[in-house]
Every structure is written in structure tokens, then in C-alpha cells.
Amino acid sequence: MVVNGEQIFLLWRPYNTLYVPPHHEWFKIICLWPKAIVNKQHCRYQVIYSLPFHVTFCEMAFTDNEHFDYPEYVESCWYPWWEKQGFFRPEKHLPQAVDRIFSLCIPPPNVTGTLHLGHALTVAIEDALARWRRMQGYKVLWVPGCDHAGIATQSVVERRLLREQDKRRQDYSREEFLQEVWRWKQEKGDEIYHQLKKLGASLDWSRACFTMDPGFSKAVTEAFVRMCDSGLIYRSESLVNWSCALESAISDIEVDSKQLPGRTLLSVPGYEQKVEFGTMITFAYPIEGHEGEVAVSTTRPETMLGDVAIAVHPDDTRYQVHISVLLILWSNSSSKFDSLHNRAVKLTPAHDHTDFLLSQRHSLPKVHRPIFPLISLSISFFLSPQGVKRFQARERVISINKGGHSHFASLNCYNPLITLANSNSHSTFCPVPHSRSGDVIEPLLKKQWFVRCEKMAQKAIQAVDEGELEIIPHFYTKTWKNWLSNISDWCISRQLWWGHQIPAYRVTLPESGNTQEVGLAEIREIIGSFVQLEHSYQLKDPDVLDTWFSSGLFPFAMLGWPEQTEDLKQFYPNTMLETGNDLIFFWVARMVMLGTELTGQLPFKQVLFHSLVRDKHGRKMSKSLGNVIDPLDVISGVSLERLQEKVMEGNLDPREKAVAMEAQRKDFPNGIPECGTDALRFALCSYKAQGEDISLSVSQVLSCRHFCNKMWQTVRFTLGALLDVGSPVTPVGLHDRCIVTYLCIDFKEALQGFESYELHTVTSALHSFWLHSLCDVYLECIKPVLKQQVTESEGERKVEKRVAAAVLYHCVSTSLRLLSPLMPFLTEELWQRLQPYSPRPSTASSSVCMQSYPTTSELAHWHFPQDEADFPLVQEVVRVARSLRAQYHLTKEKPDSECHDCVCLTCSGIFFSLLLCLPEKCAH
Incomplete structure (x- = not known):
């Protein structure tokens, strides 16, 4: 195949295989999915055009994919490339790097099943913050992981064995049952990691952590022994909350x-x-x-x-x-x-x-x-x-x-x-009903292991009072203090098989009826001098530790504690923790107490809470209600039949399955349309996450997909106009000065939103700029200019055209950098297509996610305050003109010459001068 005299090589590759573009200085990769060539329903193959930089290919690039109809085609390739390039590892040296650290851990999902939209909100927020800081030059570490979730995972595996093999846990030995749980963990853990990658999470997978890994288990044992030695952990007969169904104790806050x-x-x-x-x-x-x-x-x-x-x-x-x-x-x-x-x-x-x-x-x-x-x-x-x-x-x-x-x-x-x-x-x-079992809980007198919490809780309160720990939003501070001020000792024993078995032993000495329960190390110290331990009878405590005990160690155990690793020295304490507000007691308070006690430092400096995701009716998402949505179903789309198959494959009883399937028929009669990762992330970040619960509607996600299509079409138009772009220019026209001024204003609003962790402000500012300022006004103003044919003798018109193209490139490329933390896939694809036209190609980075985030100083010379007040008039003119066009049916199919009505606008002064900037059709 030959384009503009250059030979083009077509490479066919199977869908989802690893795709590594050549170096950006030599080749430009265009990923197409020609609908006329490939049958999407039966065979998914990708055509890759490898072109030298000087080859003109912008028209060909969009010929077969004029609309952003299939987000998966854009989003399928970039993540493996990002990963292979090591962009998500803090060791990656950035040209704009500064001596600042940004570290956080993902709240480790339970290996009980796949992720839901609540997890997707967490990923959308945390990944936006991580990518933003990385583009600012911070050394970013975002650690992935999964939680073994003792009670929840054991319960779901027991139900599975009963359903598939008609066997109960008691039909297995402890070792046999644990093998079944590990098989489940491997399956679900892989699914969770796959979902995180599909969501675009820029996690450092080389540091992935599971709470039952050998290194993490060592940290759990060390924490238990240290706290026993200090008297914070003790064993006593006391009342516990007993679940007869689980045959285990549970903590107070789980009731x-x-x-x-x-x-x-x-x-x-x-x-x-x-x-x-x-x-x-x-x-x-x-x-x-x-x-x-x-x-x-x-x-x-x-x-x-x-x-x-x-x-x-x-x-x-x-x-x-x-x-x-x-x-x-x-x-x-x-x-x-x-x-x-x-x-x-x-x-x-x-x-x-x-x-x-x-x-x-x-x-x-x-x-x-x-x-x-x-x-x-x-x-x-x-x-x-x-x-x-x-x-x-x-x-x-x-x-x-x-x-x-x-x-x-x-x-x-x-x-x-x-x-x-x-x-x-x-x-x-x-x-x-306890959420894990549906059981009615009974107080029961039993001998269990407890953690003394009062002194640790006072330190956690003091940390907030003295400003060492910031809680965002601040109204959670009162909740924090009230709960910690009335805390009781924490029962950490669980009568389960899956989990960290308590590292305590009952040792019976020969010819002695006396026994004591101590840590194994202490046993050797006490009796090793006068009797061989192997001559005694040892019985390890069969109970396991509460899942939240091991989860409470996550911020430092994931970095290698108790060993003094380089990661621990460099990235601990974490910069922040971001999580759902339902975990303030279960997880956050316990991390603060355990981290302060075991490391002498707070585990993080800030805690950012987001609201819970509910369905469009405001109901809590529940499998029995049929309103739990897999993020991948929103990303890739799913039919109603497949949604109902998933319910039938689950562990619900027949009555609950009937209720769930009926709810799905009402809410998703036609299934869920394909929306794409970027649309889902942008929609989630568009909600005010720090206030009331979020009632998410799929229609909102679909609206964001339309916005993605608008971006796609804008860049498609831009590529067709950039053939004559040269060195950077200074805006001269009123509309040029207005658009770059509004870009500067919306950038400042987006930056302030990032800094205050109010991502809905970021999405609102960038969405408004791209849709209403750039597309509705500026593009309409410059279309006649860019479409006109000019000769060498028409110098003024040629300069006007070149300035318009240069300003358009500046607005689009800057906006792509601003949107990259929120919409990583689409911005990467569009950024790569723009790079051959960069006025400064030598400074272009290999990926938009490695570009420097725009700064105030960078955009300062594009700010024209004297023209700032004029742009709203331009927008109002466009709004009125479009309204009149609709009212008088002035459409493309019905030219103006066929209209018998005359529309007159009365204006004067600056308003009239602004009208002159608009296309003739709008001013008619």
C-alpha cells in the first residue's frame, strides 16, 4: 500500500495481544478498526499503519471510524504499552521530576468476587489524583492489592461447595478446605486485577500485595507479638457478638x-x-x-x-x-x-x-x-x-x-x-441480620483475644486535633472523635479456617498440668533453658485474626515492614488515603491506631472520604435487588440476557434471584450500552463525591460517551486543519484571544479542583470549555477561515488561517493534557495523532501521561483579561442564533435561500463587532 509516495506496511494482529508502538521519533501508529473490512461480531483483528512522521495521513486515519462508536477499539491497546514502558513505576525518571513524593494504597478489594461501581468510583478518583501528580513531576507510588476477607470469602466458598459438590466445610480437613479457598482466591484475584487494568488504574503491579502473602503474614505475626509484649493484646473471657450461622465471633461495629x-x-x-x-x-x-x-x-x-x-x-x-x-x-x-x-x-x-x-x-x-x-x-x-x-x-x-x-x-x-x-x-x-450471614447475633461469653484500644484511640483523636492528620471533608472529624471517644476493646479472634491463624500456642510441659498461652518466641525464651520444646505438647490456637487487623497494617506492611526496606523509608508515611466513608471505623481508624503504635508514625497525612454509589433510584446496591453493576458491563456493554445469566450463576436463593431478575428487566430492558472506560470514569468524577450518596444512572455515563465522541470529532477536524501549522504564534483576532483566555480561566478552575480534591469541579470546567467554548463558539468562528483557499499573494488571509490553526492546536493539545488524568485512553489516542503537528516536536514525550501538566506560568501569556468579559456575549450570540435557526428551520437540508422568513438581530457597538466574528449562517 502506498500513501503520498511512501510505502505503508499493514500488520494484522490478534485482538488483545501485546502492542508496543515503535519509538515516537520514527513512527506514528494509527489503530483502526475498519468496519467495512472486519466483521466485529465474529473476528476481531486490528489494522496497524506504521507511518514515518512526514507522511500525511490525517484523513485516512479517520476515514473508517468517523464516529467514536466503539470505545473498546481505542482502549484495548494502550494499557499494555504503558505497563511495558514502566510509566507507573516511581523509578521512572521524568524530565520534569521534582523532589516530591506522592504515595497511596488502593483499598484492597475482597477476593469474594468481582468489583462493582463503588470500586470503580474509588479507582476513578485515586487514578485521577495519581496521574495528575505524576504529570506534575511527583514520584508517584500507587500500590495494588487484595484482601483475603476471612469471613466473607470463607462464606462464599462454603456456599459454592454446597451448591456444586453438596459438601459442607466440615466434610473437609482444614488443609483440604484451605486449598479450595486458595483456588477461589486465584480465580477472583485475577479477575479483580483484570478489572483494575480495564479501568485504566496506573498501579505499580511490580509491588502488588495480597494480605495472605508470606511477607504480609510475617508482618501480621510481628504486629501480634509486639502488641502482646506491650500488653495491648490480651486474652480474656468476655462477652462477644456470636453468629450461630458462622460459628464465629464478630466485632461490635459489624453488628x-x-x-x-x-x-x-x-x-x-x-x-x-x-x-x-x-x-x-x-x-x-x-x-x-x-x-x-x-x-x-x-x-x-x-x-x-x-x-x-x-x-x-x-x-x-x-x-x-x-x-x-x-x-x-x-x-x-x-x-x-x-x-x-x-x-x-x-x-x-x-x-x-x-x-x-x-x-x-x-x-x-x-x-x-x-x-x-x-x-x-x-x-x-x-x-x-x-x-x-x-x-x-x-x-x-x-x-x-x-x-x-x-x-x-x-x-x-x-x-x-x-x-x-x-x-x-x-x-x-x-x-x-449480620451482612455476612443474614444471622441474628447473640451475645455470648467466651474466652477470646482482644486489643486494648483506649490509649491508641486517644492518640488518633489528638492527631486530628493537632492538625497532623487531616480528614476531608472536615465534617467527618466530629464523627471520628465521637466514635473513638467511646471505643471499647476490640475482639480480634475469629473461629474460622481462612485467615491468619493466631500465632499463640498452648504448651503442656512434661509431667505438669500447668499451661499458658504465649507467643512461640516467648515460649522458647521461657522454657528453652530447662526443657526441650520438642519434648512438650504444643497446640496452636485454631482461631484466626479478624480481617481488619491485618488490613489495618496495609499502608506499611505493603512496603516491607517490619524490615526497613527502601520503599518503607521513601514512601512511608503515605501521602494520603482515599476510601469510601463507610470504612471510617472498620478500616481507617484501625490503620491510624495500629500504624501509630507499631511504626511510631501516622500511616498517612490526609484521609479523603468519598460517598457511596447507589442506583438511580437511590437504593443501596445489593445483589438480591439486582442493581449491582459490574463496571466491565458498562465499559463493554451487556445484554439483558447476560445480566440475568449472571444472577442465575450467583449464590442467591431462588426467591432473591426472582426479585433481582425482575428488577433488571425494569431497569435495563435493552441491556447496558457500550460506554467505554473513559466515559465511565468521567461520569463518576462528575458527581460531587464528598457530600451525599451518589445515585448513578447509566444514562449519565452514556452522556459522557457522547462527550468522548465530541472530542473525537474535534480532533478529527483539527488534524485536517493543521497542514500549515508552523512555529507558535500570538492570537490576534478577538475570538482567538477570547478562547485562549477562557482556556486559562478553566485551567485555573480545574487546577483548584484537583488541589481541593473536588473532581466534579475539574470535570465541569473542562467539559464546559471543550463543549461550549471550543466547539460551540470558536470552531464555528474559524471554520470559514480554515476552509478558505488562499494563495501566496493573500498574505493577510494566510496569516489569519495559520493563526487560527495554531490557536486551535494549542487549545486541543492543552485540553488533552488537562483531561488525561480523567480520560487516559482517549486522550492518549488523540495525543498520539496530534504529535506529528507539534510546533516543538523535539520536546514531545512518548505519552501524554508523561507530559507535564499545564501550569499557570505556561498559560499566563495566553491570558487577555481585557477580552475576558466579551466572550460571554459571543456565547450568547451563538445560543440565540442556534435557537433562531431551530425555530425557523434553518437546517443544512433547507438552505437559507429557501426560507421565506427574515430574522433580524438588533445590536450595536461591541456586540455588533462580535457578530462579525461568527460564521455567516449564524449571523443571518
């Missing part, structure tokens, strides 16, 4: 308390029928050695087998005579009993947090009888060797109570019962 208005039926794992809650049961205790009885009420009658005492209000005269017998006088005005001043309240320390604190204060026995061992309720008086489930026990306790207390005559009960009094609907708070 959701929901107020029930009265009798309510809830689905509980392990029960075929729904269980009733919100019912107040009243029964009476006889008083030993006294006549009469004391009536107590509870919504959990099954716990009465663990009652140890009764509390009454000190001012209730009915119980004064009995106070010295078995009743506890409660006088703390801040307790839950203030609202029950006319009642007696039963105390069950082993199954209620407030009662447990009372038992400690008044030296009461903590438990009378074990009520919830593991998943079942064992009650000996049922004369059955099998355990009874907790809510079945509730029914049987009520049933026996109805027959009178003689049923308990043979029991050594703390207080025998008498006949049930009544049962009423009662508003109550219930720790209902």
Missing part, C-alpha cells in the same frame, strides 16, 4: 441494630420457618424465704436459664422489703433501667452486654448454665441428649412455663419459675 415496631417475623439461617421477634414475655420468680413473687419481662425468654439476679429501681417501694434477699439495687442513672423504673429486670451476664458490666461491678456470677455452646442450646431439663436450637428452646421454655414451675422441680435452678403471666407485642432493638 447492625434494627428497631422492630412489635411482633416481626424474620428469616434466620438454619430455620425453615421465620422466627418471631418483638414479643415481650412476662413471668415471675418466687422469692426464697418470703411470700410473694417478682415479675420480670423479656423478649428473649430462652436466656432465663442463665439469670443470676434481679435488678430494681431504688425508689420502687414494692421491693424494699426484699432487697436484702436476692435483689440487686441498681442506682446508676445512666443505665438502660431508667426507663423501667416501675419494673424489675432480670440479669443474664452471659448473654447481655449491660448485664455483664453489672455483674463485674457487683461481683455477680457471670453465668449460671451454658446456654449457647456453639450453634445449639443444650438444656438438660428436656431430658434429651441432643442440643436444642436457640429459638426452638425459646418456644419450649414458654410452653413449659405455661404449665407451672413444677416442671423445674428437679432442677438445681438459681430461681425456680412459676406460671407464665402474659405475652405482648413490644417495640425492641434486635441485632439483625
Whole structure:
């Protein structure tokens, strides 16, 4: 093939294979997907034209792809090239590099499944900031990673094994089950990393980190041992939040308390029928050695087998005579009993947090009888060797109570019962469905590992008060202080198989019944001098650590801690952390506490919170609602049939699948159109992410795709006008001065948006400039100038044409640099097409993402303040003219000569001079 006398080589390559363009000084690569040649539905191949710089190819470049109809064609090749060139590694030396560091870690996604739009928002924000800083010359380190997510991942793998193999976890040995989880992790981890690359995340993949990697596991063990040595981690018998479905403890902040208005039926794992809650049961205790009885009420009658005492209000005269017998006088005005001043309240320390604190204060026995061992309720008086489930026990306790207390005559009960009094609907708070299991949580007395948090929490508050740690938006500071001021010790034991097994051992010495639980290193130090460890019996704690404990180490463990690596010295503390506002307690506060304690420094200097992404109806995204959207489905498009196939392949029960599929039919009757990565990123960044939750609509993303098409068409027009561009020029016309002035103004607004982390300001300014200032006004003004044919003798018109082309190039190329952090793929493609026409080709970098970000000083000489006020008049003229054209049907298909109406605009002075700048059709 020959173009302009030069031979052109056509190279066919399979779709998605590695594409490495030759050096930019010698070749220009144009990636085309000729629809006339390639059948997109059956065979995806790419035609690559390798052209010397001097070859004219702009018209050919867009011939077969006049519209930005297939974003994937542009976005498929650039990421592998960026990666191969090492652009995302901080070791890459930039010509404009400065001695400043910008480091952050991605909130590691759970390996429970693929990413959703909430993750896409995180990537869009963080990648925009990382690319912006990199273009400013900062040494940028953005570390990728995944979290093992103990409870969540184990639960999803268990459901998968049950569905596919009809096996439960207990059917495997621990090692066999962990092999299944590792297979799952490999599969889902690869999918997550693929999604991150499709989203254009400029992560340093050479430093990718998984929280169960050997190096990270070493950091977890080191942190546990150090905190044990300092007394911050201890083992104690205390109340924990127990999930019978998971057979594990969970932390306080993972429990959701929901107020029930009265009798309510809830689905509980392990029960075929729904269980009733919100019912107040009243029964009476006889008083030993006294006549009469004391009536107590509870919504959990099954716990009465663990009652140890009764509390009454000190001012209730009915119980004064009995106070010295078995009743506890409660006088703390801040307790839950203030609202029950006319009642007696039963105390069950082993199954209620407030009662447990009372038992400690008044030296009461903590438990009378074990009520919830593991998943079942064992009650000996049922004369059955099998355990009874907790809510079945509730029914049987009520049933026996109805027959009178003689049923308990043979029991050594703390207080025998008498006949049930009544049962009423009662508003109550219930720790209902835990998000990981859908279970109702029970307080349970168990021996567990805890972290003392009070002193660490005070340091975290102090860091914010003294300005060492900045929280953005600032209104989260109050939430931060309130939660940390009322923090309780953190239970970090989990009765799971998947996770970091607690590095504590129970060692039984020969001929000794004494045991102690210490770290393995301490064991060797204590007993190694007088007995060989291998002669003793060792049992490692079977529990694993809470996922959030290991995640809390991420900012420094990912850099090699506890080793003093070069990365740790150079990039820690991180510059900032960006994450969703729902993780302020789960993750952020714990990172600050653990980082300060273990490294002596805050893990980051700033925390930027963004809002949660909801669907267009404002609902929280949930698989059971059918509104969880895979970012790749928005990027590449997906049919309704495929969306519904994904629901059927999931772990939802049949009822939830039906609900989800019906919701998909309503929201996406025609599926989701292909929008592209850049459109999705730009749409996400267009929302104000630091305020209320984001209600994302696919139509908004589709609108941003239309904007991408507008950019494509603008550059296509620009390439056709740049044949005569030479050295840089100074704008002379009013419209030339106005457009470069507005470019300078919008640049300053975008820069301010980046610096304040308000990306919606950036997108608004750049979108407005490109669409309304550049396309709607300036292009319309210069089209007649650029299309006119001029001769050598027409010097003035030739200069006017060259100036218009040069100003257009300046506006387009500068705007591409401004938009690059937000829309990396399209800007790279368009930038590469523009480079042969650069007035200063020797300064051109190989990629737009390695260009220097525009600066105020760079654009200062393009700013003409005296013309700044005139441009809004130009825009208003265009708006009115277009409105009149539409009103009087002055279209391309209907020339002006065919119109019988005459449209007159009355104007004078500067307004008239501005009209003269417009094309004849607009001024008509």
C-alpha cells in the first residue's frame, strides 16, 4: 500500500495481544478498526499503519471510524504499552521530576468476587489524583492489592461447595478446605486485577500485595507479638457478638441494630420457618424465704436459664422489703433501667452486654448454665441428649412455663419459675441480620483475644486535633472523635479456617498440668533453658485474626515492614488515603491506631472520604435487588440476557434471584450500552463525591460517551486543519484571544479542583470549555477561515488561517493534557495523532501521561483579561442564533435561500463587532 509516495506496511494482529508502538521519533501508529473490512461480531483483528512522521495521513486515519462508536477499539491497546514502558513505576525518571513524593494504597478489594461501581468510583478518583501528580513531576507510588476477607470469602466458598459438590466445610480437613479457598482466591484475584487494568488504574503491579502473602503474614505475626509484649493484646473471657450461622465471633461495629415496631417475623439461617421477634414475655420468680413473687419481662425468654439476679429501681417501694434477699439495687442513672423504673429486670451476664458490666461491678456470677455452646442450646431439663436450637428452646421454655414451675422441680435452678403471666407485642432493638450471614447475633461469653484500644484511640483523636492528620471533608472529624471517644476493646479472634491463624500456642510441659498461652518466641525464651520444646505438647490456637487487623497494617506492611526496606523509608508515611466513608471505623481508624503504635508514625497525612454509589433510584446496591453493576458491563456493554445469566450463576436463593431478575428487566430492558472506560470514569468524577450518596444512572455515563465522541470529532477536524501549522504564534483576532483566555480561566478552575480534591469541579470546567467554548463558539468562528483557499499573494488571509490553526492546536493539545488524568485512553489516542503537528516536536514525550501538566506560568501569556468579559456575549450570540435557526428551520437540508422568513438581530457597538466574528449562517 502506498500513501503520498511512501510505502505503508499493514500488520494484522490478534485482538488483545501485546502492542508496543515503535519509538515516537520514527513512527506514528494509527489503530483502526475498519468496519467495512472486519466483521466485529465474529473476528476481531486490528489494522496497524506504521507511518514515518512526514507522511500525511490525517484523513485516512479517520476515514473508517468517523464516529467514536466503539470505545473498546481505542482502549484495548494502550494499557499494555504503558505497563511495558514502566510509566507507573516511581523509578521512572521524568524530565520534569521534582523532589516530591506522592504515595497511596488502593483499598484492597475482597477476593469474594468481582468489583462493582463503588470500586470503580474509588479507582476513578485515586487514578485521577495519581496521574495528575505524576504529570506534575511527583514520584508517584500507587500500590495494588487484595484482601483475603476471612469471613466473607470463607462464606462464599462454603456456599459454592454446597451448591456444586453438596459438601459442607466440615466434610473437609482444614488443609483440604484451605486449598479450595486458595483456588477461589486465584480465580477472583485475577479477575479483580483484570478489572483494575480495564479501568485504566496506573498501579505499580511490580509491588502488588495480597494480605495472605508470606511477607504480609510475617508482618501480621510481628504486629501480634509486639502488641502482646506491650500488653495491648490480651486474652480474656468476655462477652462477644456470636453468629450461630458462622460459628464465629464478630466485632461490635459489624453488628447492625434494627428497631422492630412489635411482633416481626424474620428469616434466620438454619430455620425453615421465620422466627418471631418483638414479643415481650412476662413471668415471675418466687422469692426464697418470703411470700410473694417478682415479675420480670423479656423478649428473649430462652436466656432465663442463665439469670443470676434481679435488678430494681431504688425508689420502687414494692421491693424494699426484699432487697436484702436476692435483689440487686441498681442506682446508676445512666443505665438502660431508667426507663423501667416501675419494673424489675432480670440479669443474664452471659448473654447481655449491660448485664455483664453489672455483674463485674457487683461481683455477680457471670453465668449460671451454658446456654449457647456453639450453634445449639443444650438444656438438660428436656431430658434429651441432643442440643436444642436457640429459638426452638425459646418456644419450649414458654410452653413449659405455661404449665407451672413444677416442671423445674428437679432442677438445681438459681430461681425456680412459676406460671407464665402474659405475652405482648413490644417495640425492641434486635441485632439483625449480620451482612455476612443474614444471622441474628447473640451475645455470648467466651474466652477470646482482644486489643486494648483506649490509649491508641486517644492518640488518633489528638492527631486530628493537632492538625497532623487531616480528614476531608472536615465534617467527618466530629464523627471520628465521637466514635473513638467511646471505643471499647476490640475482639480480634475469629473461629474460622481462612485467615491468619493466631500465632499463640498452648504448651503442656512434661509431667505438669500447668499451661499458658504465649507467643512461640516467648515460649522458647521461657522454657528453652530447662526443657526441650520438642519434648512438650504444643497446640496452636485454631482461631484466626479478624480481617481488619491485618488490613489495618496495609499502608506499611505493603512496603516491607517490619524490615526497613527502601520503599518503607521513601514512601512511608503515605501521602494520603482515599476510601469510601463507610470504612471510617472498620478500616481507617484501625490503620491510624495500629500504624501509630507499631511504626511510631501516622500511616498517612490526609484521609479523603468519598460517598457511596447507589442506583438511580437511590437504593443501596445489593445483589438480591439486582442493581449491582459490574463496571466491565458498562465499559463493554451487556445484554439483558447476560445480566440475568449472571444472577442465575450467583449464590442467591431462588426467591432473591426472582426479585433481582425482575428488577433488571425494569431497569435495563435493552441491556447496558457500550460506554467505554473513559466515559465511565468521567461520569463518576462528575458527581460531587464528598457530600451525599451518589445515585448513578447509566444514562449519565452514556452522556459522557457522547462527550468522548465530541472530542473525537474535534480532533478529527483539527488534524485536517493543521497542514500549515508552523512555529507558535500570538492570537490576534478577538475570538482567538477570547478562547485562549477562557482556556486559562478553566485551567485555573480545574487546577483548584484537583488541589481541593473536588473532581466534579475539574470535570465541569473542562467539559464546559471543550463543549461550549471550543466547539460551540470558536470552531464555528474559524471554520470559514480554515476552509478558505488562499494563495501566496493573500498574505493577510494566510496569516489569519495559520493563526487560527495554531490557536486551535494549542487549545486541543492543552485540553488533552488537562483531561488525561480523567480520560487516559482517549486522550492518549488523540495525543498520539496530534504529535506529528507539534510546533516543538523535539520536546514531545512518548505519552501524554508523561507530559507535564499545564501550569499557570505556561498559560499566563495566553491570558487577555481585557477580552475576558466579551466572550460571554459571543456565547450568547451563538445560543440565540442556534435557537433562531431551530425555530425557523434553518437546517443544512433547507438552505437559507429557501426560507421565506427574515430574522433580524438588533445590536450595536461591541456586540455588533462580535457578530462579525461568527460564521455567516449564524449571523443571518
